[in-house]
Amino acid sequence: MSTVGIDLGGTNIYAVVLDGEEVRGSTKRPTPTEGGAEGFVKELRRTTRKAVEDAGLDVADVDAVGVGVPGIVTDGSVDGGPNVGGVSERFPLGDLLATELSTPVSVINDVTAAAIGEHRLGAAQGASNLLTVFAGTGVGGGLVLDGVAFEGSHGGAGELGHVIVRQGGAMCGCGRRGCVEAYAGRRAMERSAERAQAGGRATRLFEIAREKGKDRVTSGVFKAALDEGDELVTALLGEAVEALAAGIASVVNLLDLEVVVLGGGLADKLGEGFRAELEVAMRPLLFLQPPEVRLVRAALGDSGGAIGAAVVARERA
Ligand SMILES: [Zn+2]
Structure with missing residues (x-):
């Protein structure tokens, strides 16, 4: 099972393709500072594509996508802000990206995501x-x-x-x-x-x-x-x-x-x-x-x- 994980940072969006315990591909792209929610979601789609290409796969091979975002996440919705494409309002990132990619999308706080990463595959196993x-x-x-x-x-x-x-x-x-x-x-x-x-x-x-x-x-x-x-x-x-x-x-x-x-x-x-x-x-x-x-x-x-x-x-x- 291949899934894509995306980390939204202030400077870069970083994405990996995970297959079992192995990172098969990755990409890093600058975080957009304007473009609204729609533009931001399109950028996440491009980032996902790039990471999947790097892994030698096709988007259709991806079973699900996870996004770690700074800030508070409820039901896949997130607050806008400087790390979220300069979007000014709270918006349903998970639903928008799932529609764009035709894939299930999970959204979680970025450090909580890192905690899961360290627990499953890192220092806290x-x-x-x-x-x-x-x-x-x-x-x-x-x-x-x-x-x-x-x-x-x-x-x-x-x-x-x-x-x-x-x-x-x-x-x-x-x-x-x-x-x-x-x-x-x-x-x-x-x-x-x-x-x-x-x-x-x-x-x-x-x-x-x-x-x-x-x-x-x-x-x-x-x-x-x-x-x-x-x-x-x-x-x-x-x-x-x-x-x-x-x-x-x-x-x-x-x-x-x-x-x-x-x-x-x-x-x-x-x-x-x-x-x-x-x-x-x-x-x-x-x-x-x-x-x-x-x-x-x-x-x-x-x-x-x-x-x-x-x-x-x-x-x-
Ligand atoms: Zn404080």
């Missing part, structure tokens, strides 16, 4: 209960409970980035204060660094970005600044680790999870050192002692969301 944490531009979370994707009553489960770790704390992009993402999201850290620099604190962060020819502070720029021993960046990453540790530990204490899978652009760049620091910060916050939960790095990397979406499509077809 064999676990019953797990949380996947993606630390990148923002902070996402996805839950698998009793081996099944847990999406919540209204599609909003797993939002680790908006677990509150400091009441009245730093302003988050969601409009509330003290969320994990307000300390551990790359965008939030970039803003904190800008404010600190404007207030007179020294940092090489923005110079390093320019030296690397980047117009924004990427995860690689943060890593380079950390490696140079930049004091502000070291402090900001220390706060990020503390916020993530508190947020993850709270979720583990609530759900008694076996595995926490750590991935995302920032976590991947910072690597094993970041995982180990997070584990040290998290241990004393766990209710069950000695801690039973394992904190591991994602095994599927950037492909986790797309692979997970393909698995979800297969299982729901």
Whole structure:
């Protein structure tokens, strides 16, 4: 059985063709920034075709398609936004794409898809209960409970980035204060660094970005600044680790999870050192002692969301 999994990112749409445990083909295309829901769905059809061609197959050979999208998913409908073709309203992505492709389509939150991918084919195989944490531009979370994707009553489960770790704390992009993402999201850290620099604190962060020819502070720029021993960046990453540790530990204490899978652009760049620091910060916050939960790095990397979406499509077809 061949299924296609599509991961909608801010920059690219990435699609894989999954056959059993093997990725047979893939493609990456830029995320359109305009064109409305109709144009966006047509782009997803093109992306599906390209991935299927790359696998040496025909669209007719595909049994189902899964799409992982950032944000809240209910009955295949998703909110518009910058990662969803600049569509401004909520729209029935699943139904529209199923009609366009004449194939069953499942839509799921992107990090929940990644959690399924890591559970079935990656770092969390064999676990019953797990949380996947993606630390990148923002902070996402996805839950698998009793081996099944847990999406919540209204599609909003797993939002680790908006677990509150400091009441009245730093302003988050969601409009509330003290969320994990307000300390551990790359965008939030970039803003904190800008404010600190404007207030007179020294940092090489923005110079390093320019030296690397980047117009924004990427995860690689943060890593380079950390490696140079930049004091502000070291402090900001220390706060990020503390916020993530508190947020993850709270979720583990609530759900008694076996595995926490750590991935995302920032976590991947910072690597094993970041995982180990997070584990040290998290241990004393766990209710069950000695801690039973394992904190591991994602095994599927950037492909986790797309692979997970393909698995979800297969299982729901
Ligand atoms: Zn928030």
